[in-house]
Amino acid sequence: MRRSADIDALQHALCAALGSRAPVCTLARLGQDTGALAALDPAVLDRPTLVHGGAPYGPSSPAPAPHALNALLRRAETLHAPQVLVPHVRRTDDTGPLRAAGFVPLATAPECVVRLTGEVDDVLRARVGPARLRDLRRRHHAVSRDLTWERIRLSRLDAKPWARDAFVELHRRRAEHHGGGHNPYTADALDALASGVLADRTEMFVRRRGNAVVQAGLVTVAHNGRGLYHLTQAVDHDDPAAGRNLYVASLYRLYLDARHSGLRWVHLGRGDAERKRRLGADLFVPLDHWLRAPGLGPAPNREAEPALSRFAAPPVTAVPVPGPARFRHRPRFDTVDLSGNTNPFLEPESQYPHLDTAELARTYLAAVSKVPGHNDLTGLSADHLLFSSGAVDGVMLLLAALASPGERVCVTPPTFELYAHFARVLRLPVVEVPLRGDDLSRLDSERILAADPRVTLLCDPNNPVGTRLDRDQVRTLVTRTRGVVVIDEAYVEFSGSPSYAGLVAEHDNLIVLRTLSKAWGLAAARCGVALAQPGLVDALRRVQVPFGFTDASQHAVRDRLTNSRRALASMRLIRAERDRMAAALAHHPAVDRVFPSEANFLLVRLRKHERVMEHLRGAGIVVADTARLLPATCRISVGDRRANNALLEALSFAL
Structure with missing residues (x-):
């Protein structure tokens, strides 16, 4: 009271x-x-x-x-x-x-x-x-x-x-x-x-x-x-x-x-x-x-707020967290709040979303720890986590918070194209260091280090290929680079290899991006997650729009994470269908190669690319045409069995 x-x-x-x-x-x-x-x-x-x-x-x-x-x-x-x-x-x-x-x-x-x-x-x-x-x-x-x-x-x-x-x-x-x-x-x-x-x-x-x-x-x-x-x-x-x-x-x-x-x-x-x-x-x-009492010693100092990350861009160091977010832990449920300039006669929709997401962060960490390969998250707390309106929004936030115009951003094509897009929008030079190896799973670490990028963006599992990067190379890069390494794990729940999220507590230059759009089936809720040390999270929060993560999205996320059994079961089904489809496509006459995948999609190199793509469109089947990234390829999302069988049937008439 x-x-x-x-x-x-x-x-x-x-x-x-x-x-x-x-x-x-x-x-x-x-x-x-x-x-x-x-x-x-x-x-x-x-x-x-x-x-x-x-x-x-x-x-x-x-x-x-x-x-x-x-x-x-x-x-x-x-x-x-x-x-x-x-x-x-x-x-x-x-x-x-x-x-x-x-x-x-x-x-x-x-x-x-x-x-x-x-x-x-x-x-x-x-x-x-x-x-x-x-x-x-x-x-x-x-x-x-x-x-x-x-x-x-x-x-x-x-x-x-x-x-x-x-x-x-x-x-x-x-x-x-x-x-x-x-x-x-x-x-x-x-x-x-x-x-x-x-x-x-x-x-x-x-x-x-x-x-x-x-x-x-x-x-x-x-x-x-x-x-x-x-x-x-x-x-x-x-x-x-x-x-x-x-x-x-x-x-x-x-x-x-x-x-x-x-x-x-x-x-x-x-x-x-x-x-x-x-x-x-x-x-x-x-x-x-x-308590004030005779004989009590001086009040112990509370732990100070974590220092802002040394990687924060100079303009970010000079500004605080925006007002509403700065007071996110200050509860207002039992006050008369006349500070928001909203319409009191059209509540509750007229009220701004909750900004204190600490409890939702705890729920997220608890739910994700049930996914295979995620049992090392015990060192992380709500202070290591920032929710964003989608993982793509997280990319924009970190580039704005950590890099100044003229500082280089490294990407490793073929990769998610919006990395380079957002970097160029922010007037950041983009250095491309292509992936190597037959499965496009190896980094050219020496070229990346020689470029001395402020931010290196890795997609693991890779989109559009689906493979995992060499783990030893990734850890070496995090250790040796002078900049920040960002690992986008949008598809990691479908992988048999562990997440890098547990390493966040060990490295002050590592950010792991996650999303609830893919494995958790909440694309409409627009929820991304950035995992990093608190000083980096603070830097991201200073450039984030305070109310982007709506109450409706928070409710949908909490419901899915609390009642996770169905989502976890669906991840197993997708992995099984992926493996079935990979085996079927590998022997299909229209397919030249199926790349190994630890995601919920398959990258396929076609024998007669243009003809097959035209036939699929005519059959009412949409796949991602990735030929501009890798010649003669398309990316096929793993659907339910009926949709997957429809694709296989359509391919049978493509040649």
């Missing part, structure tokens, strides 16, 4: 729970995040501490501005509190004043948010997969058959004393169940909430079996009216329904209610990120407690 009036109301409830006019208690009694406080000296846990905000209630509190912080310290002195705790501060807030005032950060669990970007079941299927969704639905339906569901506005709680009493009793028993720790939901605390500014936005949800209350909790609508905070719930563990995981079933019901009410997110509070992912959370905001 980011509004000061809401935080004041929560602090009033905390004082009521503590039975005090001021929020002063020991950290041990407060019972907040024992894991974060476990390393502290026991004396720190037992000293009176002034608590800022409503620690046990609020999802997070903004870092106090300097004037508010000074007032907090003066209040601590007046109350003779030797310690001050500012809990649950987002790391994206300005914490400089806290550090300067002698506060020390203590890492705690992140706050977790489920963003409702569509119908609930569609969202959850894309986040947790169909099996987990079926489990959530099953629990929800089983509980709904046995128990009623009711929501009571807190400002009208006086009319339902049974709900108030049951809520207090269940939370008292929950506190006892957890060792008799602090219970922030006493009768006095609940009454304080019911009489404060949150009363009209807060509801109690209750499940009953007959007249017996089995579960009671609280939710609050955000002050911007766009989402729901899940504050608490307690369950009667003696009831048979408790074994059906009422907590999970009720969250699913809250998602449905929120979506029906036009809300866009549900805040699940703080907790283990992996557990919350299984409940559909897709936004995780890192938090710290900030």
